[in-house]
Amino acid sequence: MRQVAVLGIGQTKIAEQWDHSLREIGGEAGLLAMNEAGLERVDALFVGNMLSPLIDDQNQLGTLLVDWMGLRQTEAVKIEAACGSGAAAFRSALMAVASGEIETALVLGIEKMSDMVGHDVTSALATAADADYELEQGISFVGINALVMRRYMHQFGWKHRDFAPFSINAHANAVHNPWARLREPITAESFEHSSMISTPINLLDASPTGDGAAAVVLVPLERLPRMGPARRIVVRGSASATDTIAVHSREDPLLLRAAQRSAQGAYQMAGVTPQDIDLFELHDAFTIMSALSLEACGFAERGQGVRLGLEHQIELGGRIPVCTRGGLKARGHPVGATGVYQIVEVVQQLRGECAQTQVDGAKLGMAQNIGGSGATVLTHILGVE
Amino acid sequence: MRQVAVLGIGQTKIAEQWDHSLREIGGEAGLLAMNEAGLERVDALFVGNMLSPLIDDQNQLGTLLVDWMGLRQTEAVKIEAACGSGAAAFRSALMAVASGEIETALVLGIEKMSDMVGHDVTSALATAADADYELEQGISFVGINALVMRRYMHQFGWKHRDFAPFSINAHANAVHNPWARLREPITAESFEHSSMISTPINLLDASPTGDGAAAVVLVPLERLPRMGPARRIVVRGSASATDTIAVHSREDPLLLRAAQRSAQGAYQMAGVTPQDIDLFELHDAFTIMSALSLEACGFAERGQGVRLGLEHQIELGGRIPVCTRGGLKARGHPVGATGVYQIVEVVQQLRGECAQTQVDGAKLGMAQNIGGSGATVLTHILGVE
Numbered sequence: 001m002r003q004v005a006v007l008g009i010g011q012t013k014i015a016e017q018w019d020h021s022l023r024e025i026g027g028e029a030g031l032l033a034m035n036e037a038g039l040e041r042v043d044a045l046f047v048g049n050m051l052s053p054l055i056d057d058q059n060q061l062g063t064l065l066v067d068w069m070g071l072r073q074t075e076a077v078k079i080e081a082a083c084g085s086g087a088a089a090f091r092s093a094l095m096a097v098a099s100g101e102i103e104t105a106l107v108l109g110i111e112k113m114s115d116m117v118g119h120d121v122t123s124a125l126a127t128a129a130d131a132d133y134e135l136e137q138g139i140s141f142v143g144i145n146a147l148v149m150r151r152y153m154h155q156f157g158w159k160h161r162d163f164a165p166f167s168i169n170a171h172a173n174a175v176h177n178p179w180a181r182l183r184e185p186i187t188a189e190s191f192e193h194s195s196m197i198s199t200p201i202n203l204l205d206a207s208p209t210g211d212g213a214a215a216v217v218l219v220p221l222e223r224l225p226r227m228g229p230a231r232r233i234v235v236r237g238s239a240s241a242t243d244t245i246a247v248h249s250r251e252d253p254l255l256l257r258a259a260q261r262s263a264q265g266a267y268q269m270a271g272v273t274p275q276d277i278d279l280f281e282l283h284d285a286f287t288i289m290s291a292l293s294l295e296a297c298g299f300a301e302r303g304q305g306v307r308l309g310l311e312h313q314i315e316l317g318g319r320i321p322v323c324t325r326g327g328l329k330a331r332g333h334p335v336g337a338t339g340v341y342q343i344v345e346v347v348q349q350l351r352g353e354c355a356q357t358q359v360d361g362a363k364l365g366m367a368q369n370i371g372g373s374g375a376t377v378l379t380h381i382l383g384v385e
Numbered sequence: 386m387r388q389v390a391v392l393g394i395g396q397t398k399i400a401e402q403w404d405h406s407l408r409e410i411g412g413e414a415g416l417l418a419m420n421e422a423g424l425e426r427v428d429a430l431f432v433g434n435m436l437s438p439l440i441d442d443q444n445q446l447g448t449l450l451v452d453w454m455g456l457r458q459t460e461a462v463k464i465e466a467a468c469g470s471g472a473a474a475f476r477s478a479l480m481a482v483a484s485g486e487i488e489t490a491l492v493l494g495i496e497k498m499s500d501m502v503g504h505d506v507t508s509a510l511a512t513a514a515d516a517d518y519e520l521e522q523g524i525s526f527v528g529i530n531a532l533v534m535r536r537y538m539h540q541f542g543w544k545h546r547d548f549a550p551f552s553i554n555a556h557a558n559a560v561h562n563p564w565a566r567l568r569e570p571i572t573a574e575s576f577e578h579s580s581m582i583s584t585p586i587n588l589l590d591a592s593p594t595g596d597g598a599a600a601v602v603l604v605p606l607e608r609l610p611r612m613g614p615a616r617r618i619v620v621r622g623s624a625s626a627t628d629t630i631a632v633h634s635r636e637d638p639l640l641l642r643a644a645q646r647s648a649q650g651a652y653q654m655a656g657v658t659p660q661d662i663d664l665f666e667l668h669d670a671f672t673i674m675s676a677l678s679l680e681a682c683g684f685a686e687r688g689q690g691v692r693l694g695l696e697h698q699i700e701l702g703g704r705i706p707v708c709t710r711g712g713l714k715a716r717g718h719p720v721g722a723t724g725v726y727q728i729v730e731v732v733q734q735l736r737g738e739c740a741q742t743q744v745d746g747a748k749l750g751m752a753q754n755i756g757g758s759g760a761t762v763l764t765h766i767l768g769v770e
Contacts, residue, residue, distance in 0.1 A: 001484050021517065044625075053438045057520060059512040060467040063627045063761045067634070073646055075625040076761065077473045080463045082445040088462045092477055099386050099484035127444040132406065135442060240429075240460040242448045249452070261458055376448045376461065
């Protein structure tokens with residue numbers, strides 16, 4: 001593949017945006033990224049979105065957005081891989097640019113979740129699970145994660161409070177991220193006493209949904225010099241893998257095999273090991289997913305992901321800072337947009353734009369976006385050229 | 386781009402498949418294509434689908450299908466561009482293989498429309514239109530097409546019966562296609578007297594929905610010799626373009642600008658003109674779309690697409706045979722699958738596998754798949770190497 005670089009980024013604040021429609025939120029992020037890139041047109045738009053058919057009665061979202069953004073006639077498509085849709089759109093765009101068919105690609109992750117009328121967001125999110133073999137039993141998506149977390153606590157002997165550092169770290173970092181949804185710090189005390197959602201997952205184990213969009217402009221590396229930002233950011237690794245869609249079909253429900261395989265693919269493509277990664281934007285939809293992700297990606301032994309939190313290794317200055325802009329937990333989780341937010345945040349770190357939460361001297365950043373209960377996993381590694 | 390070739394195809398009969406689930410139908414077509422290709426695994430699955438979140442409560446369909454097909458861990462993603470989803474998945478796969486990142490890609494178009502419970506298929510299909518500016522007014526998707534057809538008849542002076550040859554030709558060809566949904570011939574008489582749906586569109590102007598899946602295996606051309614079929618089929622042209630999503634936003638509602646632009650892009654990439662195309666699988670969701678498509682792609686002057694039908698030029702042996710396997714009208718239109726059926730049918734023609742409806746000496750075939758009311762259009766040209 002020819003090398004692909006990031007020419008511009010854009011994002012909206014994640015919130016309940018009652019006064020902005022789906023197209024307005026998407027258009028804002030897309031045009032911010034194009035403005036930063038100095039482009040008035042792109043060859044193609046790749047939209048990552050999961051729920052617009054269910055929440056907004058809108059399919060064909062790619063075409064809707066190029067129309068709205070004043071990019072009429074531009075090629076556009078939507079990519080869906082549940083909560084992994086954002087990174088899936090990024091990877092599709094990456095391959096399109098690498099192929100030579102597309103010179104300038106706009107990747108746009110977007111979700112507008114506040115508008116749910118006549119449906120229920122929990123039901124909509126449950127479409128990420130197996131409709132015939134999981135949902136038919138009446139379980140929700142958080143319910144599936146709760147079963148996994150309980151099993152993890154049982155098998156490896158951890159208490160619920162041991163997961164607190166993941167959420168505390170995410171909230172502490174989000175305080176400094178103007179685009180984050182929850183910018184208040186939390187304590188171990190508040191973590192332990194927040195409302196129970198689905199035992200053992202309580203409110204502060206879980207990421208909030210929200211309305212938001214994030215965007216990235218990708219171009220071949222050779223186009224960067226004449227119009228790029230000072231620090232050149234390139235895509236070093238990209239890989240996608242899947243697992244059984246239903247958790248109960250897995251030999252070992254505590255091993256995220258797709259996360260493991262996609263991380264290994266990304267490491268191999270980049271020619272690096274976990275030791276080389278300076279920061280990791282992981283998919284902390286629930287605290288249990290942070291632990292499992294760190295283990296699958298080679299940052300911790302099986303059952304020991306929680307220890308990285310307890311030993312402060314996931315914080316700024318630690319061995320592997322995660323959720324440096326707040327993660328899903330505090331930046332927010334507008335599901336189909338999340339994967340693009342993660343990549344935007346990695347770019348901000350590599351450019352040195354993160355002020356109070358800057359990882360000093362960051363040269364390689366990783367983002368991992370997960371669809372379903374570890375069913376579709378995409379890992380990307382970006383670096384300073 | 387490196388050249389990409391077709392290594393295998395597969396399809397299911399389009400019908401109301403009450404005894405087969407979404408995954409069973411998709412798996413059947415996918416495994417047929419892989420068997421024909423002689424592959425037990427592929428690097429990635431690209432699924433084209435529009436309605437599974439709305440009809441089957443199922444997102445993350447790519448992952449569901451690789452899981453079901455015994456291809457666990459394989460990369461998978463779903464692409465959506467309304468009724469253009471099938472060809473959009475094909476184009477994504479094409480670019481992925483061309484980039485060198487993917488060596489063997491399975492493209493799978495699938496739709497299961499008979500299971501609608503608690504929703505209404507008409508409402509689900511309407512998500513292809515602009516939810517805020519078209520659907521809010523209460524119009525359906527067929528209603529939008531009816532307005533366009535009425536305007537065409539008014540502006541160019543055609544009668545409803547002048548559209549009959551499109552449907553008669555499609556039904557005549559479907560008689561010989563074992564995978565087609567409607568295998569009965571129709572007459573000008575039955576065309577004129579079928580039930581009115583949305584004036585002037587009657588039942589025989591409109592394509593039937595259905596349950597079905599079609600699949601194609603794509604590989605780099607250099608992989609063909611050691612495992613391909615005798616006649617080597619390569620992708621010569623591919624282009625995608627969009628128009629305003631709402632028809633009322635177009636300067637000229639009778640010009641399919643996206644069809645025009647994507648056809649021109651495909652001609653240019655293939656280095657051919659409309660005169661070189663031996664057969665054309667067009668998107669005859671409604672008879673009016675056949676006329677507009679033929680005009681946009683350069684086979685007829687503005688307002689004269691209907692004449693090609695009246696003069697028998699769209700039939701076998703005519704200037705530009707269309708819907709040689711029955712088209713959307715009679716083969717059937719399982720929306721997200723249609724674009725892949727079209728490509729499978731072009732491959733069958735180029736291989737010379739179409740018996741009674743074979744286009745003699747076909748060397749170049751074109752397929753055009755349309756999402757929404759001409760809003761997203763993908764054109765592909767395939768040829769014998």
